[in-house]
Amino acid sequence: MADEGKNSYLGLRxxxxxxxxxxxxxxxxxIGGTIYYQYRNSISERVTTQLTxxxxxxxxxIEKFLQEVTSAMRVVTQLKTLNDLRNRDVLQKVFxxxxxxxxxxxxxxxxxxxxxxxxxxxGPYDLLGKNYRGAAWFKETMEKEVFISDVFLGFRxxxxxxxxxxxxxxxxxxxLRATINAARFSSLVENVRLGRTGEAFIVSSEGFYQxxxxxxxxxxxxxxxxxxxxxxxxxxxxxxxxGKNGRKVLRAKTWMKNGHWLLIVQQDDDDAFSExxxxxxxxxxxxxxxxxxxxxxxxxxxxxxxRKIERIDREKNILDExxxxxxxxxxxxxxSAGIAHEINNPLAIIxxxxxxxxxxxxxxxxxxxxxxxxxxxxxxxxxxxxxxxxEITHKLLSFARKMESVVKDVELNRLIEEVVSMRExxxxxxxxxxxxxxxxxxxxxxxxxxxxxxxxxxxxxNAIDAxxxxxxxxxxxxxxxxxxxxVKIGDTGVGIPRxxxxxxxxxxxxxxxxxxxxxxxLSICHGIMEKLGGRISVTSQVGEGTxxxxxxxxxx
Numbered sequence: 301m302a303d304e305g306k307n308s309y310l311g312l313r314x315x316x317x318x319x320x321x322x323x324x325x326x327x328x329x330x331i332g333g334t335i336y337y338q339y340r341n342s343i344s345e346r347v348t349t350q351l352t353x354x355x356x357x358x359x360x361x362i363e364k365f366l367q368e369v370t371s372a373m374r375v376v377t378q379l380k381t382l383n384d385l386r387n388r389d390v391l392q393k394v395f396x397x398x399x400x401x402x403x404x405x406x407x408x409x410x411x412x413x414x415x416x417x418x419x420x421x422x423g424p425y426d427l428l429g430k431n432y433r434g435a436a437w438f439k440e441t442m443e444k445e446v447f448i449s450d451v452f453l454g455f456r457x458x459x460x461x462x463x464x465x466x467x468x469x470x471x472x473x474x475x476l477r478a479t480i481n482a483a484r485f486s487s488l489v490e491n492v493r494l495g496r497t498g499e500a501f502i503v504s505s506e507g508f509y510q511x512x513x514x515x516x517x518x519x520x521x522x523x524x525x526x527x528x529x530x531x532x533x534x535x536x537x538x539x540x541x542x543g544k545n546g547r548k549v550l551r552a553k554t555w556m557k558n559g560h561w562l563l564i565v566q567q568d569d570d571d572a573f574s575e576x577x578x579x580x581x582x583x584x585x586x587x588x589x590x591x592x593x594x595x596x597x598x599x600x601x602x603x604x605x606x607r608k609i610e611r612i613d614r615e616k617n618i619l620d621e622x623x624x625x626x627x628x629x630x631x632x633x634x635x636s637a638g639i640a641h642e643i644n645n646p647l648a649i650i651x652x653x654x655x656x657x658x659x660x661x662x663x664x665x666x667x668x669x670x671x672x673x674x675x676x677x678x679x680x681x682x683x684x685x686x687x688x689x690x691e692i693t694h695k696l697l698s699f700a701r702k703m704e705s706v707v708k709d710v711e712l713n714r715l716i717e718e719v720v721s722m723r724e725x726x727x728x729x730x731x732x733x734x735x736x737x738x739x740x741x742x743x744x745x746x747x748x749x750x751x752x753x754x755x756x757x758x759x760x761x762n763a764i765d766a767x768x769x770x771x772x773x774x775x776x777x778x779x780x781x782x783x784x785x786x787v788k789i790g791d792t793g794v795g796i797p798r799x800x801x802x803x804x805x806x807x808x809x810x811x812x813x814x815x816x817x818x819x820x821x822l823s824i825c826h827g828i829m830e831k832l833g834g835r836i837s838v839t840s841q842v843g844e845g846t847x848x849x850x851x852x853x854x855x856x
Contacts, residue, residue, distance in 0.1 A: 313606045320598040325591060332587055336580060343576045347567070351552035352536050354492060354565045358500060359556050362488055362563070369405070369463050370446050372398060373476050377467035382474045385411045386420045395422040398478070407460060407479040412438070414473040423479065425456060441466050441475050450560060451482050451510045451519055459519040461485070461510075482519055486511035489563070495574065498567035503528055505560050532559055543568070628806075636807070640693035647693065651686040654679050710749045712785060712852070713738040713777055719756045720775065723764065731770040739777040745785055745854050751828045752852075755836075758821045759789045759848050766793030766846060774847075784834065785854060790847035796840040804838065 376385075376394055384390050395409040408423020416433030432438040441447040445466040451459050464477040489511050492500035499514035507523045507530060517523070524544075536554045543549040548569035555562055570577065658679050661672060669675075720734055727734065763773045771792045778786040796804065796811075803809045807823040829836045833853045840846035 309606050309610055312609070313602050316602045316605070317595075317598055320602065321591075321595055324594045324598070328587065328590065332583060336583065339579065340573075340576055343573055347550060347572045348538050348552075350494070351550060351565050351567065352538055354494075354500065355536050355552045355554050355563055358489055358492065358565070359554050359563050362502075362561075363556055365485070365488060366448055366463070366557070369402065369478070369480065370448065370465055372401065373463060373465045373478060374446070377465055377476050382411065382413075382419075382467070385476070388420060388422070391420050391422050403484070405481050405484045407481050409479075410477045412475040412477055414442070414468075414471050419474075437462060437464065438475070441477075442473065448557065450504045450506075450508070451485075453520060458482075486519065490514070492565060494565075494567045495571040496568075497571040498565070500563065500565040503530075503562045503564060505530060505562065510561055528553075528562065528564065530562065540569070644690065644693045647686050647689045651683060651690065654682040654686060658683070706750065707746060707748050709744040710747050710752065711742075712745055712752075712787070713742055715749055715752060716756055716775060716777065716787065719753055719760060722757065723760050727764050727773070730764070730768065732764060732767050733772050735772050735774045737774070737776040739779045739785075742777055742779055742785065743854065745852055747832050747852060751832060755825045755828050755850065756787070756789070758825050759850075762821065762848075763789060763791035763793070763846075766791050768793075784851040787850040787852065788847055789850075790845055792845040795842040795844055796838070796846055797842055801838060801840060805836075 376398075380390065380394065385394065391409060391411065395406065398406050398409065408421065408425065408427075410418055410423070410427060411420040412418050412432060416431045416435070416438055418427050418430045418432070421427045437447055437449050441464040447462075447464045449461045449463075451461045453459060459482040460479050461482060462477055462479050464475050466473055466475050468474055489500040489502060492498065493514075497514075501513045501517070502510035503523055504510055507525075507528070509517050509519055509521045509523065512519055527544075532555060534555075536552055538550075538552045541549050541551055549566050550569055550572050551564060551566040553562055553564045658676065660666060661676055661679070666672065716738070717736075720736070724734055760773065760775075767773070774788070774790045776786075776788040776790075778788065780786070800809075800811065805822050805826040807820055826836060829850065834851045836851070837849050838846060839849075
């Protein structure tokens with residue numbers, strides 16, 4: 301039963317801890333999750349806007365650069381004739397002017413006639429006399445009048461791209477052609493830096509890098525198949541892809557140069573959301589710390605609460621036992637009173653008749669009867685036993701009847717001394733010594749002195765019976781703060797076995813020899829103490845003695 305009760309309280313404690321932790325953790329988790337979701341959306345929107353804006357800005361810058369280059373070359377063809385530009389000095393001045401204007405973006409400059417012959421050239425290579433009739437760029441320039449190529453190696457095996465403008469028509473047409481520095485052009489996008497991994501680069505529609513990549517891809521290097529979606533679209537697209545290192549990559553892209561170049565700006569997901577993830581990690585740490593604090597407080601609070609419940613249950617069980625004891629005493633008292641009342645009158649008649657018969661035997665004529673002595677002895681025994689039965693019925697009625705209390709101020713030490721003095725002389729004849737230790741300055745208590753006298757007399761009588769021939773009876777009064785006044789009556793007798801301690805206040809329970817006790821004395825004491833608002837307890841060790849403690853309220 302004890303294990304079941306302990307398991308029950310452990311289960312209750314576990315149940316309360318789980319409920320309280322869940323009640324605290326669920327709202328905290330919902331609030332944290334909602335805040336994280338909203339914050340992530342905000343960061344995601346900011347990253348998307350940032351990458352999209354960079355794509356748009358650099359697209360405008362690149363297209364503006366190419367437009368300015370071709371516009372400048374077209375102006376040259378408007379201001380200079382073919383014969384002027386075939387003059388090396390004039391072409392050199394034009395080349396120098398373009399270099400100053402565009403920060404040395406031009407590598408060379410040449411003039412080509414309608415048959416593809418290279419008529420004039422300023423640059424590091426020996427290109428005079430070369431014919432470009434079969435070159436694709438030459439054909440497109442003759443057809444479209446303005447042409448900008450992709451980056452290619454050419455015969456010089458150096459990445460570059462060309463810009464060419466056409467002047468005139470038919471056989472009189474001629475082309476002003478320039479080679480643009482690929483590194484100068486690449487710098488237009490290579491300076492994009494976002495966090496640790498953010499970069500921008502250009503890929504041709506055939507999948508060749510037109511500018512260098514921050515992660516190591518070189519100009520004219522072919523991108524692995526499937527690395528980029530090279531299908532045509534309008535505007536700017538943003539999406540998430542898995543990088544070759546297994547990390548998620550955020551990427552924005554747009555087509556330019558009439559769908560020949562794809563400008564891409566990208567950044568790793570963990571880099572772009574580093575602020576979010578750092579905040580998330582801090583929030584998780586705070587959440588874990590808060591959960592630990594909540595769990596600890598909940599555990600300690602629940603432990604204290606369950607202990608209080610456990611203590612209240614113990615007190616309730618004690619009260620229940622006292623209630624059962626009181627009910628039992630009341631039932632037995634009613635039964636005893638009925639029995640005592642029914643047999644009291646017959647006993648009185650028996651006693652009176654026996655006494656009358658004793659009076660008859662004193663008459664002169666009967667004194668000489670044979671066996672009159674034995675007859676007198678029998679009558680005497682009948683009178684004694686009838687008297688003993690009346691004493692028992694009297695105690696039973698005293699136990700059962702409702703006693704009217706006369707409550708008044710009681711000087712407890714003096715009352716106890718009066719009771720002791722009643723029994724001290726008889727006890728001394730049996731070599732029993734009283735050891736008295738009265739509390740000095742004991743305040744008056746408000747109680748019924750006659751009932752208290754009955755209780756103390758009964759306890760002292762029991763102590764004398766326990767000692768029989770020799771020993772000590774210790775009587776002590778104690779006052780400790782605001783606690784009830786205690787009266788301890790102990791003896792050095794044989795003691796009470798453990799199995800009998802719970803029974804000694806039961807009516808008719810006695811360990812005395814038949815005819816030596818009725819078993820009602822302690823029951824009456826127990827009832828009196830309840831009536832007076834006090835209580836009585838007992839401690840005993842076999843062979844060492846017994847101590848009864850009476851607790852009396854100061855006011856009743």
